[in-house]
Amino acid sequence: MGTDRGVSVRWRRAFGACAVLGLCASWVMPDVRAASPPDVLVVAQSLDDLVSLDPAEGFELSSLEAFTNVYQRLVQPDPDDPQTLVPTLAAGWQSGPTPRSLVFDLRADATFAGGHPVRPEDVIFSLRRAVKLNRAPVFILNELGWRPESIDASLGKIDAHRVRIDWSSNVGAAFVLRILAAPIASIVDEAEVAPHESGGDAGNGWLKAHSAGSGPFKIRRYIAHEALVLDANPASPGDAPRLKTLIIKNVADAATRRLLVEVGDADIARDLGPDQIAALQGKPNLKTVRFPSAAIHYLLLNTVNPGNAALANQALWEAARWLVDYDGIAKRLLKGEFEVHQAFLADGFPGALNETPYHLDVARARAILSAAGLDHGLRIKLSVFNQPPYGDIAQSLQSTFAQGGIDLQILPALAGEVYAQVRARTEEAVWLYWVPDYFDANSTAGAFASNLEDGTKTLAWRAGWHIPQLSRETAAAVQDQDPAARQRRYLAIQAAVQTSSPFVIALQAHAQVVMRASVRGYRQGLDADMVYYDRVSK
Amino acid sequence: MIAALQRLTSLSFTLLGLLLVTFTLARLSPVDPVLRLVGDHASADTYAAMRRALDLDASWPVQFRAYLARLARGDLGVSLSTGEPVADDLERVFPATLELATLAMVVSTAVGLPLAVLSALRPRGVLDGVVRVVSLVGNSVPIYWLGLLALYLFYAHWRILGGPGRLDDAFEYTIDMPTGSVLIDSWRSGQPGAFANAVSHLVLPVLLLAAYAAGNVTRLTRAALLAESGREYVTLARAKGATEVRVLLNHMLPNAAGFIVTVLALGYASLLEGAVLIETVFARPGLGRYLTTALFAADIPAILGGTLLIGVCFVLINGVTDVCVKLLDPRIR
Numbered sequence: 001m002g003t004d005r006g007v008s009v010r011w012r013r014a015f016g017a018c019a020v021l022g023l024c025a026s027w028v029m030p031d032v033r034a035a036s037p038p039d040v041l042v043v044a045q046s047l048d049d050l051v052s053l054d055p056a057e058g059f060e061l062s063s064l065e066a067f068t069n070v071y072q073r074l075v076q077p078d079p080d081d082p083q084t085l086v087p088t089l090a091a092g093w094q095s096g097p098t099p100r101s102l103v104f105d106l107r108a109d110a111t112f113a114g115g116h117p118v119r120p121e122d123v124i125f126s127l128r129r130a131v132k133l134n135r136a137p138v139f140i141l142n143e144l145g146w147r148p149e150s151i152d153a154s155l156g157k158i159d160a161h162r163v164r165i166d167w168s169s170n171v172g173a174a175f176v177l178r179i180l181a182a183p184i185a186s187i188v189d190e191a192e193v194a195p196h197e198s199g200g201d202a203g204n205g206w207l208k209a210h211s212a213g214s215g216p217f218k219i220r221r222y223i224a225h226e227a228l229v230l231d232a233n234p235a236s237p238g239d240a241p242r243l244k245t246l247i248i249k250n251v252a253d254a255a256t257r258r259l260l261v262e263v264g265d266a267d268i269a270r271d272l273g274p275d276q277i278a279a280l281q282g283k284p285n286l287k288t289v290r291f292p293s294a295a296i297h298y299l300l301l302n303t304v305n306p307g308n309a310a311l312a313n314q315a316l317w318e319a320a321r322w323l324v325d326y327d328g329i330a331k332r333l334l335k336g337e338f339e340v341h342q343a344f345l346a347d348g349f350p351g352a353l354n355e356t357p358y359h360l361d362v363a364r365a366r367a368i369l370s371a372a373g374l375d376h377g378l379r380i381k382l383s384v385f386n387q388p389p390y391g392d393i394a395q396s397l398q399s400t401f402a403q404g405g406i407d408l409q410i411l412p413a414l415a416g417e418v419y420a421q422v423r424a425r426t427e428e429a430v431w432l433y434w435v436p437d438y439f440d441a442n443s444t445a446g447a448f449a450s451n452l453e454d455g456t457k458t459l460a461w462r463a464g465w466h467i468p469q470l471s472r473e474t475a476a477a478v479q480d481q482d483p484a485a486r487q488r489r490y491l492a493i494q495a496a497v498q499t500s501s502p503f504v505i506a507l508q509a510h511a512q513v514v515m516r517a518s519v520r521g522y523r524q525g526l527d528a529d530m531v532y533y534d535r536v537s538k
Numbered sequence: 539m540i541a542a543l544q545r546l547t548s549l550s551f552t553l554l555g556l557l558l559v560t561f562t563l564a565r566l567s568p569v570d571p572v573l574r575l576v577g578d579h580a581s582a583d584t585y586a587a588m589r590r591a592l593d594l595d596a597s598w599p600v601q602f603r604a605y606l607a608r609l610a611r612g613d614l615g616v617s618l619s620t621g622e623p624v625a626d627d628l629e630r631v632f633p634a635t636l637e638l639a640t641l642a643m644v645v646s647t648a649v650g651l652p653l654a655v656l657s658a659l660r661p662r663g664v665l666d667g668v669v670r671v672v673s674l675v676g677n678s679v680p681i682y683w684l685g686l687l688a689l690y691l692f693y694a695h696w697r698i699l700g701g702p703g704r705l706d707d708a709f710e711y712t713i714d715m716p717t718g719s720v721l722i723d724s725w726r727s728g729q730p731g732a733f734a735n736a737v738s739h740l741v742l743p744v745l746l747l748a749a750y751a752a753g754n755v756t757r758l759t760r761a762a763l764l765a766e767s768g769r770e771y772v773t774l775a776r777a778k779g780a781t782e783v784r785v786l787l788n789h790m791l792p793n794a795a796g797f798i799v800t801v802l803a804l805g806y807a808s809l810l811e812g813a814v815l816i817e818t819v820f821a822r823p824g825l826g827r828y829l830t831t832a833l834f835a836a837d838i839p840a841i842l843g844g845t846l847l848i849g850v851c852f853v854l855i856n857g858v859t860d861v862c863v864k865l866l867d868p869r870i871r
Contacts, residue, residue: 249703423578437579
């Protein structure tokens, strides 16, 4: 007994000593952390998706955001009003010698970060290399009928400050300007890139990790999967950025990003989950800013899956629209991340249909299924990405579909695996999101409401949705030169997709960005590339 | 000479087999590497062009043979995830892993071995109980959770240690990293405070990895020593009047040394293989994260290059371990 007490006393003393030592250590330990310099902005986000920083090749979210800050295009959306295009490297434009031609006057004072002036040759070089390289985003330029064999004839220098741009597709000038405002139409400095050409790659190998643009920033260093470090470009044709350096750090784990911004080692943390955002609410040194995004989340039913004939039944499509708990997901389950939106054009796009006629109505869904003879233990396999927030959304769907008598079997998988399934049309149902490739209604309408069955794998094709008439209407809409009439066409097309397609369009995403209270001037737009750091100060 | 040749041949076949299995598994992956590069919205024409460029239209044996031919010329290919040559990527990420794993192994050995010896001195004593519980916890608690907890306490709350990343931003992109080791490079940079900053960022990941590795070292070493304690030579030593400490250090420990060295070597090799979760939570570059990202993207050149490097490490560590064990244990010479 006496020995036990002795051991106990010794242990207590030892623990006490450790506690005192620990407190002393934390008291006297010098702060080994160096303060982040005041003219440097540190952004914590995931960069794991980034493959290339060449604007003719990069098509990941991280690279698109970088292009907006490193490169400029002839015209770009106004950051504060993306429906308006503003001349950027162009001073202005007018009709060209043919109805399918535009002539651009280049800004006389525009220079690249390397000091070279922006010339018509640079415009021709940039657009030509983008088409000839034939990389991921080239389909955007292909909308103009540009192909590697025809692009040379479509571009011409008129004089030292003017360049002519022709196109062969039956589209109007307003649409062409929207295409030229896409990141792939960024203008690169030929004089800077040409010396780095290797094996006919048009400088692609070098531009993967370097920059030759005229944007507010230039790449100082890119370390793959670690960080993108940008320095201010004081010679940018816009005003010089307010901060000297922008460090975008790859912090793959959202919980770590939260700690970084909480402590102050990051000024901005992006892509935090609802739990992390909620935990940071009310912190005096932090603020959360919410930006609407053009990302539309939807359920796709593969109507040509041979293993489940019910998927081709329009009654199932209709019932599915009444079996999604739109409000539950947007307002409770993933509060802040989504708004209910039931048409393919995001709110903020010209011509967006903002009516939301559907809500969770199990009784109505059961009646529709019963009338169609689909009320006898219907089973559907639902493929979803195996990452937040898709698991939560899938579980909500599983619960509400079960109330309607449909057994949803959730099949979580890597994003790459899900996309491969959808492309091969082997899935039964899948929850996906869509982000427009350029800021025009055609980018999204061409995906949801066009299935020309000519080998183009649009979303409508992937759903096996046979729509010759609607496809013709979608093609006609892009050719319409009257903006008001064009918007009316898109409203009608959205209504058709909303009420009679194998898509259940449910949610529009909102980006929530947490930043230190001292950070000002951060702007983010609807489209993936619309992230602007040039006006940021802290 | 013949033995060396035999060993070299065996080594070559081992690595070839490793590559073959890895290649087959990577090709069986349901992830489409072309989609990773061109995206889901790309046209069929662009998709087909990229597929041809990656040589994915060829049959698997042809693809594998082409890879081996390039490998024979020292070309590991270009990573699809980073767009950089795989050799350059590995040169960048492996020193970071080597540094972290080596420091963690040193700490785990320095802590784990003495604890195992002390536990074996008094089996089922108070210290033995504490050591067993702590080593079990070290092995059982998810290291991801421990990492976040440690970051929260020591970095965010008490602010006495560096957080994610290898250095603070004031140093991170101004110091050249020719060796890839943040300790060496920050020391050589001469920048005031850089080395201390690097150490402060290393403490938590090293201690957490060491705690994880020490659990194995302690438990297995203790078990080896206890197994030795029942042997006749131990009884004889005790009968001759040797003290318990002397029996343990002079008799049991040398006899268990071969086993202990093997345990340490395997632990080191597994740490080199990559501490994915620690690298992710602490936002540090490393082989584990590199390979994980490559796996998610079906980035076959990166997967094969990384696997080959790990294979070479295992072979080297096994070779060194064999030599050490032979030196320590005359019975198997």
